Amino acid sequence: MTHLRLEGLTRRFAGTPHPAVDGVSLELPRGALLALLGPSGCGKTTTLRMIAGLEVPDTGRVVVADRDVTALPPHRRNMGVVFQSYALFPHMTAAANVAFGLEMRGIPRAERQARVAEALDLVGLRDYAARKPSKLSGGQQQRVALARALAIRPDLLLLDEPLSALDAKLREGVRDEIRALQQRVGATTVFVTHDQTEALAMADLVAVMNEGRVEQLGTPEEVFERPATRFVATFVGRAARLPGKVEAPGVVHCGAVAVKAAATPAPGASVELFIRPHHIRPLAEGHSADNALDAQVLRRTFTGDVVALECATPAGTLTAELHGGTPGASAAVGSRLRLGFAAQDVRVFPA
Amino acid sequence: MSAALLLLPAVLILAAGFLYPVALLGRISLNRTSDIGAMEPDLTLATFEKVVGDDFTWELAWNTATLAAGSALAATALALPVVLLIRAAPPRWRGLLSLMAIAPLLVSGTARIVGWLAILGDQGLINAMLEGLGLTSEPVRLINNWTGVRIGLTESLMPYACLVLIAGLGRLDPRLEEAAATLGATRTKTFLRVTLPLAAPALLAAFLLTFVLGVSAFITPRLMGGGRVFVVATEIFDLALETVDWPAAAALAMLLLGALAVALVLRTALMRSARA
Amino acid sequence: MRPGWALRLLAFCGYALLLAPVIVVALISFSAGDFLTFPPPGFSTRWYEALFANGQLMAALQRSAILASVVAVIALLAGLPAAYAIARLRFPGRDAIAMLIAAPLLLPTLVLGLALLLALQPLKLAATWPGLVLAHSMVALPFAVRIMTTAFGAVPREVEEAAWTLGATPMRAALRITLPIAAPGAAAAGALCFLVSFDETVISLFLVGPRLSTLPVEMFRYVETRTDPLVAALAMALIGVALAVVLLVERLVGFNRALGRS
Numbered sequence: 028m029t030h031l032r033l034e035g036l037t038r039r040f041a042g043t044p045h046p047a048v049d050g051v052s053l054e055l056p057r058g059a060l061l062a063l064l065g066p067s068g069c070g071k072t073t074t075l076r077m078i079a080g081l082e083v084p085d086t087g088r089v090v091v092a093d094r095d096v097t098a099l100p101p102h103r104r105n106m107g108v109v110f111q112s113y114a115l116f117p118h119m120t121a122a123a124n125v126a127f128g129l130e131m132r133g134i135p136r137a138e139r140q141a142r143v144a145e146a147l148d149l150v151g152l153r154d155y156a157a158r159k160p161s162k163l164s165g166g167q168q169q170r171v172a173l174a175r176a177l178a179i180r181p182d183l184l185l186l187d188e189p190l191s192a193l194d195a196k197l198r199e200g201v202r203d204e205i206r207a208l209q210q211r212v213g214a215t216t217v218f219v220t221h222d223q224t225e226a227l228a229m230a231d232l233v234a235v236m237n238e239g240r241v242e243q244l245g246t247p248e249e250v251f252e253r254p255a256t257r258f259v260a261t262f263v264g265r266a267a268r269l270p271g272k273v274e275a276p277g278v279v280h281c282g283a284v285a286v287k288a289a290a291t292p293a294p295g296a297s298v299e300l301f302i303r304p305h306h307i308r309p310l311a312e313g314h315s316a317d318n319a320l321d322a323q324v325l326r327r328t329f330t331g332d333v334v335a336l337e338c339a340t341p342a343g344t345l346t347a348e349l350h351g352g353t354p355g356a357s358a359a360v361g362s363r364l365r366l367g368f369a370a371q372d373v374r375v376f377p378a
Numbered sequence: 379m380s381a382a383l384l385l386l387p388a389v390l391i392l393a394a395g396f397l398y399p400v401a402l403l404g405r406i407s408l409n410r411t412s413d414i415g416a417m418e419p420d421l422t423l424a425t426f427e428k429v430v431g432d433d434f435t436w437e438l439a440w441n442t443a444t445l446a447a448g449s450a451l452a453a454t455a456l457a458l459p460v461v462l463l464i465r466a467a468p469p470r471w472r473g474l475l476s477l478m479a480i481a482p483l484l485v486s487g488t489a490r491i492v493g494w495l496a497i498l499g500d501q502g503l504i505n506a507m508l509e510g511l512g513l514t515s516e517p518v519r520l521i522n523n524w525t526g527v528r529i530g531l532t533e534s535l536m537p538y539a540c541l542v543l544i545a546g547l548g549r550l551d552p553r554l555e556e557a558a559a560t561l562g563a564t565r566t567k568t569f570l571r572v573t574l575p576l577a578a579p580a581l582l583a584a585f586l587l588t589f590v591l592g593v594s595a596f597i598t599p600r601l602m603g604g605g606r607v608f609v610v611a612t613e614i615f616d617l618a619l620e621t622v623d624w625p626a627a628a629a630l631a632m633l634l635l636g637a638l639a640v641a642l643v644l645r646t647a648l649m650r651s652a653r654a
Numbered sequence: 655m656r657p658g659w660a661l662r663l664l665a666f667c668g669y670a671l672l673l674a675p676v677i678v679v680a681l682i683s684f685s686a687g688d689f690l691t692f693p694p695p696g697f698s699t700r701w702y703e704a705l706f707a708n709g710q711l712m713a714a715l716q717r718s719a720i721l722a723s724v725v726a727v728i729a730l731l732a733g734l735p736a737a738y739a740i741a742r743l744r745f746p747g748r749d750a751i752a753m754l755i756a757a758p759l760l761l762p763t764l765v766l767g768l769a770l771l772l773a774l775q776p777l778k779l780a781a782t783w784p785g786l787v788l789a790h791s792m793v794a795l796p797f798a799v800r801i802m803t804t805a806f807g808a809v810p811r812e813v814e815e816a817a818w819t820l821g822a823t824p825m826r827a828a829l830r831i832t833l834p835i836a837a838p839g840a841a842a843a844g845a846l847c848f849l850v851s852f853d854e855t856v857i858s859l860f861l862v863g864p865r866l867s868t869l870p871v872e873m874f875r876y877v878e879t880r881t882d883p884l885v886a887a888l889a890m891a892l893i894g895v896a897l898a899v900v901l902l903v904e905r906l907v908g909f910n911r912a913l914g915r916s
Contacts, residue, residue, distance in 0.1 A: 079815075081815050115813075128820030128821050175820065381745040387736070396758050399772065400761070450801045459665040460669060462661055467655040485892075486875050489675075489888075489890075489892055491877060492675075492886050496692045497675065503692040503693070538739055601878065
């Protein structure tokens, strides 16, 4: 059942040539977590702010549970927002921060205290209730912000880059915590991030945004394995990019060879091929693949659990990523091998 | 929350306490003073003509301009070494040295003049020193004349010059002077060839600000001059409260405002060309 | 580069000129002599005793303190909402309003004093409390608005937005969140407005009367007519009040926080 629906949201800021958000439409089922993923300036935060009511769209509607909230000011929307900077009230304790939204709703003191305790328990910060934000670590501040947003039992939980202010070491743990918490309380959630790993790991649905538009809306697997546009293919995950020309349906001429692909534009079109490094593997003697190319190792990069082999092939330069110990992972620079990949793993986009 | 409602109290205070009085000042400068000294409502430039046609006005203008220019120049020149010292001092001393340079702003002008009276008076510090050294037998007159006013005004303008120079020279990289020294420049050469040219825009800004403040200074000329020093400000005060010739006081005040406006425009133009 | 001796000497001369009058006033206020003789013929506290026994000056001190307190409160009450609007809201003519509020600082106080005299005398408001309060509030207001605009500007917008999303109306968010966070700035602004009024001399000279006078005006008149160390003791009293207010702000909120540097 659709809980959040955006219809053609558009917002143009004065003095800028292009709209920051340009006709964004999407639907999100109740209880799902949507990641708005894109580079900085793609309009993801502006979209989130329009959902929260902090920014007014020029055109378009925000519909929550079949109710049009576009005209409502933020204080009447009942949305829990976790800001990038957390925006904790520095002059109030953690408990007072969490209680603020309940106080604004006129909830009686006794119930308020119970719900504050409950929210702080939820994020494991009961013992820190009396501390001011300046006496909390970054991770604790982040959890207070989350408790504050959840305490009002929001219709929507909105998170703006909630992990970006944390140390890289903390991020993975907090990421899983937020996901677990979100699933436990069942809050329909929109999450803004520029980090594809975060988006893929946490979200039920990912909306990849670029220049104010949604390029693709799909599950993490769909977005990663079947990018709908060239931008999505470039932005999500890494890929070797080879220029070519469509020869016949399913065949692209690329460098000195023909490469088989699952779907192609009409013959004659100039295209670009995208092949993910983890889809390319060395072929053992006697094995075959849709595409099999002779290759010579140009560079070998060891990054711990993965070895990247940058190879020259008749189709162009390809990089294969292999887990340590798999056959071919120990290939030295200059050595020759055969690389193979499936036709369905070759994405073709008009150049 | 409406911006108009939030701004209303402040705008009311300014309308009643600033806009209306200043507008009325302009209006009254167009009135006339009758032969018996009463103000007569009119719409004439007669008062302006009378004020501008009076040689005394021009003497006042000259006195005021030379006093302000001299004191502003002295204040800027004396503030420069103070600020250069602040800039060269170790960081932990900088705060205290800066505070000492602008502390006089917190002390009322009249209080500081009492100090100058005790330093420059006939029985003051300077005369006691001069007589003690046997250089003079009679007290040298240092107050109730232009000398006293110049000294007092220079001191009262110095904190402002320091403020401007601290802001202006703070942006100057001290490594530039070190670079000059490594290239073989002496201290004097470094100062003349590197520091001074780079400090020029800030010095100009400090001079222009203190000049404008000096032109409209009232307390120092009045008290240090002992009623014997006449500038535009003292004349406006006397016309308003002693002679009670409001149109003339208003006209002179309008002329002062006009001169300050011209100075402001010149200052903006000069600062722009100095920065370019 | 370490400063050379020539720079040190010149800077010493500069500091001497800057600080000499204040130091001399402090010393001579303890003079035992009858005139502003320096060095004093001896030291005593007789002029402080004379100051406290001087009913006219003590009454003026009380009046100035009351006036400055009233002015500080009015300047804050009018300046806080105006500064909030300038710092936070977007509306047409915002720059013009900001310039208007700063404008009194551009005009010489002498001209402002004259203009106020011409305006208030016909309304029978010269030499009255309302007249003085209006005049001082007008000169104090730009300081209050300037400091508070900076203080409000330093409160992150997101903090206020967070309050909105939690259900606070813009008014409640401003009063419950933004204002308390900017409170140190408000304390500093109030203190500065107090001092601006307490030390204001030139405008007051135009607006006081025989029955209503302020301490700076009394001191000005005293210096015009007489030269005894009583006026040095009086000057010290003024400096003492200024220092007390500054220390109070420091004690309450700390200087760096008050100036928004923390």
